[in-house]
Amino acid sequence: MASTPTEHPSTTSSFPSRQKPIPYSTADGRRTLLSSILPPLIFGTATFNTQYNSDPFTLDTTGLVTSALTHGIRAFDTSPYYGPSEQLLGDALATPFVRETFPRDSYMILTKVGRVAGDEFNYSREWVRQSIARSLARLHTNYLDLVYCHDVEFVTPAEVLEAVTELRRIRDEEGTIRYIGISGYPVDVLGDMAEMILRETGEPLNAVQSYAHFTLQNQTLASPRGIHRLRNAGVDVVPHGSPLAMGLLRRAGVPQGGMGDWHPASRALRAAVRTASAFCDQHGEKIEVIAIRFALENWISAGAPCGSNGDPASGLPWQHASNHDVGGGAKLGVSVIGVSRPDELEKAMLVWRSILDGLEGGEQTAVQAGRWSRAWEWSRNRRKAVAMLAEGVQEILGGWFDFEWPSPGEDFVGRRKSGGGKGDVGELEQEGEAEAAWLTPAASPKAAPVEYQGEVADDKGLPLR
Structure with a gap:
């Protein structure tokens, strides 16, 4: 079988x-x-968790975060719900090299409140205050750039309104939060909540983050139900996360870490994806390569109505880049991508910068960054090839294209996390009112390799989400 075409080097070192x-x-x-x-482009750290890795503490998270910064990434997305993610990210950002080279005001931290565990939520004012104080401590920072209410579909509109109101009070009175948003899976619920908050408060949300809704399998976020409805509700930015649909769109199948097989996709949907993956194999490609490039490249334009003018990380060594350099000054749709290993990060950045090379101004930027003189032409041709294969994948998916699994599921029974009212983070931790305990280095199980069949064992270097 032909090997997958490689992207060209992303930058020169300096x-x-x-x-x-x-x-x-x-x-x-x-x-x-x-x-x-x-x-x-935002570095997502949901992978620093037992959902995606049996023992997150064995990951070189410090090296990953440092490498991401040196690649030009300037925003990190995390959550207390992601097990030790906040702790690992905070420790990585607190190393002497990062603190000296990348001052706190040179990058952004995005985190969340409200989701405590798989079936536990607390959107109360008291819990929001405690959660924010704990996040600040774990992340070793005195402010958070953006805070989302996490997975709003699992609670009532009244609970979301209470949490947003408290976050805005903290923003205005304490100054430890700069921007506020909501996140979740069902696009219709996100639209309902955004409209409700605008209607009830007169102030729109700064951001609404959806995930797994602009992929090879589901592109609902680009429809009138999605980004256009959110824009009409006054939402400034709509980041899209998980271009691999939480690992569904991988040749090796959904990832299984310490939590086992948690992915909500049905057997029938997984089977359709396997058939699509075999189709990609027949054309010398891996489905995850096609999925990542398709989602990132097309969301740049589809997400532009609620996109960003921030630093696109185009690869100019140690320089602040601008979408005036790549993109002609237009907003670029915002994507969140998660990785677990250095080779995954490197591959993601190669793909991302090849995408930027194909934008207006990309030809000159690629040359300045030390990439190929024909990178612009190669990027445009690559886009056409990916688009053709994407159409083939969508034909194979058939009725599974744009399918949304229920969230919450039909058998979901939620619990409200008890506690609240104590302002001390230490008391919160001591009394067990934090998120469900995660594996510590001492308690971690012995690492065990996962065996796959055939060539899949060699299928490395690609993001999990």
Whole structure:
């Protein structure tokens, strides 16, 4: 079988210099628009969790975060619900090299509140305050750039309104939060919530994050039900996460970490994806390569109505880039992508920068970054090839295209997390009112390799989400 075509080198190395602040300001009650500073590529750290890895503490998270910064990534997405993710990310950002080379104001931290465990939620004012204080401590920072209410489809509109109201109070009175949004899976619920918040408060959300809704399998977020409805509700930025649909669109199948097989996709949907993967194999490609490139490349334009003018990480060594350099000054749709290993990060950045090479101005930027003189032409041709295979995948998926699995599922019974009212983070941890315990290095199970059949064992270097 023919090998998958490789992307061209993403950048040239250079000695690092202290990075400049992201241009944020607030005056007369008005703050810089999130869409003017949020980078269009965000490093997601849901993979720093037992859902995707048996033992997150065995990952080189410090190396991954440092490498992401040196590649030009300037935003990190996390959540207390992602097990030790906040802790691991915070420790990585607190290393001497990062603190000296990448001051806190040169990158953005996005986290969440409200989801405690798989079936536990707490959107109360008391819990929101405690969760924010704990996130600040874990992430070793005195402010959070963006805070989402996590998975809003599992709670009532009244609970979401209570949480958003408290987050805005913290923003205005304490200054430890800059922007506020909501996140979740069902696009219709996100639209309902965004409209409700605008109607009830007179102030729109800064961001609404959806996931697995702009992929080879589901593109609902680009429909009138999705980004256009959210834009009409005044939402400034709509980031899209998980271009691989939480690992569904992988040749090796859905990832299984310490939590086993948790993915909500049915057997029939997984079987359709396997058939689509075999189709890609027949044309010398891996389905995840096609899926990643298709989603990132097309969301740049499809997500532009609620996109960003932030640093696109185009590969100019140690320089702040601009979408005036690549993209002609237009907003670029914002994507979140998660990785677990250095080779996954490198591959993701190669794909991302090849996509940027095909945009207006990309030809000159690629040359300045030390890439190929014909990178623009190669990128345009690659886009055509990916688009053709994407059409073939969607034909194979048939009725599974644009299918949404229920969230919450029919058998879901939610629980409200008890506690609240204590302002001390230490008390919160000691009394067990934190998220469900995660594996610590001492308690972690012995690592066991997962065996796949055939050539899949060699299928490495690609993001999990």
